[in-house]
Amino acid sequence: MCSRLGFGILWLRRNIFVFNSCSVIPDPVANTIAFASELFCLMGKVSHVKLRVPTPIKWKPPDLVTLMVVGLGVLLGLLGLPTSVQAELRALKDGLMLAIDLGIPYLAIEMDSLVAVEFVNSKTMPNVFLSAIVGDCRCLLERFERYTLHHIFREANGCADALAKASCAQIVDFISFTSAPAHVLEALDFDSSCATRAQAQQEQYCSHINLGSSLHPTIAPKSWPSLSGKFAFGFYPQDNGFMVGIWMVLRFSPIANHTSWRSPSGLFAFGFYPQGSGFAVGIWLVNQPENIIVWTAIRNDPPVSPNAILNLTSDGLLLRTEQGEENLIHDLSDPAVSASMLDSGNFVFYNNSHSVIWESFNDSTDTILGGQNLPYDGNNLVSSVSRSDHSSGRFYLTMQSDGNLVCYPVNNTADSGNAYWDSGTYHSSGSLSLSLNKRGLLSLTDGNSSIKILANNSYPTKKETTPIIYRAILDSDGIFKLYSHHFLGNTSSSVSLVWSALRDQCDVKGFCGLNSYCVGTGSKAESHCYPGYGFMNPRNKLLGCYNNFSRHGCSSSTRGPMILYDVTALPNISWGDFPYSKFQNITLLFLLLQIQKS
Structure with missing residues (x-):
């Protein structure tokens, strides 16, 4: 001041x-x-400056309305209007006329222009330049049986902002969406979650650091943060020592405006994404009908609360929970001085000489992307529990030292009897790796050439004008698949299944849990319990079944001491495991007699 x-x-x-x-x-x-x-x-x-204190902001659905106009903000350049208030009022008028044409009786309107809302709701008339359009809006509102008009903070108006930005490249005057377009899905997911965003307000004061304060390169405090927390001054690593300087502090939070870090093309993002009742840290492919998670950090830890903070420090990714616990996600070989979210979907840390010291491509979860390899050194792909739960699932894919790419159920020994799919490649040197290039070639390579091609979906001869992303994943059903994502623009994309290792889910060993069997073909398989068993969790039938009868019930049988059980025939069932006893060419009557004698 x-x-x-x-x-x-x-x-x-x-x-x-x-x-x-x-x-x-x-x-x-x-x-x-x-x-x-x-x-x-x-x-x-002594100078004092205001400290911006974050206030949580959350969008709330309106009460009992047929239609809600999420927001009516437009870009001034599109309308040629000199002020933002005129642009907001013009958009409000157009939206009201559209709602009347659609025959909507009840309407809730939310606008992030407080001045425009106060003008319309006020009983007096504003200045002469706005009186005409304000009067038009008031007359149009009287034609609804019920309406509400109130102000909403921009932090809770993400869908409207996304639609307004997309209208810059819009050719036609009006587009009606039967379902939410791809570019607003991330904002919709956030609105439907329990999270809030921060709306900064200047409420408190903080003085400068007192003279006599000191910093040390190896003992805390190593640096002094700015009031906003976006910058810091102090020691940072340089070569074999330290330098003094100012740097930007990268920090993410589910409730802050900075929740994720986009790649230059905007196709990938790194940061917090909703999972279960909280949030997880990962990388996802955006602009899809739903966000496609391609990497998750510490995937088996429980979701964090909306108040968690992720810091990108010289030591790596530091996740701080609401309870104050700090978890270093990955150890780095050298101190990090910079990081990048690349267009390949790879998140990278660099040291002072700009050499890569850590990358997400070397720490795969269930997916590899174009330009990524899966070596034979024990870095496996482990399936997710489901498409909405990205913790470790029930299957894994490994590149074995003998050159064979094999799928196994988890908690089983890695021998041929437990495998349910393999590439059939046995290389003498054993140094094969699974490779997916950016043109969709999925193959096993020895570093110089492809030994076996699993899928080849290379670009056509004509030059592509839209980006294509290839993604190979060990899906939650245990089947290794290759997908292609064709981006048609900023608002639309298409997903295609290019290749699948197996056609039927029932071919996956362990697809159904204990005491259950698989029925169906293709991707429509179902799990059924054996007679006398019930599902452990009816909402997730893949977890298996338990016996819903008791020993006491068996011993009190009225059919005699020798018949304490029922024998039920299950036709057209193939036993995929190794049976401990096997009868051939016998009748059911003979089998019952044998059981009674045992």
Whole structure:
């Protein structure tokens, strides 16, 4: 405040000296220094600045309305209007006329322009330049049986902002969406979650750091953060020592405006995404009918609350929970000085010499992307529990040292009897790796050439004008698949299944849990319990079944001491495991007699 006022007054005195030839100021330099010293003494020696305190903002659905206009903000350049208030009022008028044409009786309107809302809701008429359009809006509102018009903060108006930005490239005057377009799905997911965003307000004050404070390169405090937390001053690693400087602090939070970090193309994002009742940290493919998660950090930890914070520090990714616990997601070989979210979907840390010291491509979860490899050194792909739960699931894909790419159920020994799919490649050197290039070639390679091609979906001969992303995943059903994502623009994309290792889910060992069997073909398989068993969890039938009879019930059988159980025939069932006993070419009667004798 002191600085702004001082410069302002000094500038006025400069103008007096320059433009008023009648004014006589002896020794202008000395006079200006004296005036500045006097101003500093009057204002005080300790300056105070306002601290921006975040206030949680959350969108709430309206009460009992047929249609809600989420927001009516438009870009001024599209309308050629001189002020934002006129643009908001013009958009409000157009939206009201559209709602009337659609025959909507009840309407809830939310706008992030507080001035426009107050003009329309006020009983008085605003200035003469806006009175006409405000009067039109009021007359149109009277044609609804019930309506509400209130202000909403921009932090809770993400869908409307996304639609307004997309209208810049819109050719036609009006587009009606039967379902939510892809570019607003991320905002819709956030609105439907329990999270909030922060709306900063200046409420508190904080003074500068006291003279005499010190920093140390190896002992805390190593740096002083700015009031906003976006910058820091202090020691940072340089070569074999340390330097003093200022740097940007990268910090993400589910409730802050900075929830994720987009790649330059905007196709990938790194940060917090909703999972279960909280949030997880990962990388996802955006602009899809739903966000496609391609990597998850510490995937088996429970979701964090909306108040968690992710810091990108010189030590790596540091996740701080609401309870104050700090978890370093990955250890780095050298101190990090920079990071990048690349267009390939790879998140990378660099050291001082700009060498990669860690990358998400070397820490795969269930997916590999174009330009990524799965080596034979034990870095497996582990399926997710489901498409909405990205913790470790029930299957894994491994590149074995013998050159064979094999799928197994988890918690089983890696021998041929437990495998349910393999590439059939046995290389003498054993140094094969699974490779997916950016043109959709999925193959096993020895580093120089492809030993076996699993799928080849290379670009056509003509030049592609839209980006294509290829993604190979060990899906939650245990089947290894290759997908292609064709981006048709900023608002639409298409997903295609290019290749699948297996056609039937029932071919996956362990697809159904204990005491259950698989029925169906293709991707429509279902799990059924054996007679006398019930599902452990009816909502997730893949978890298996338990016996819903008791030993006491068996011993009290009225059919005699030798018949304490039922034998039920299950036709057309193939036993995929290794049976401990096997009868061939016998009748059911003979089998019952054998069981009674045992």
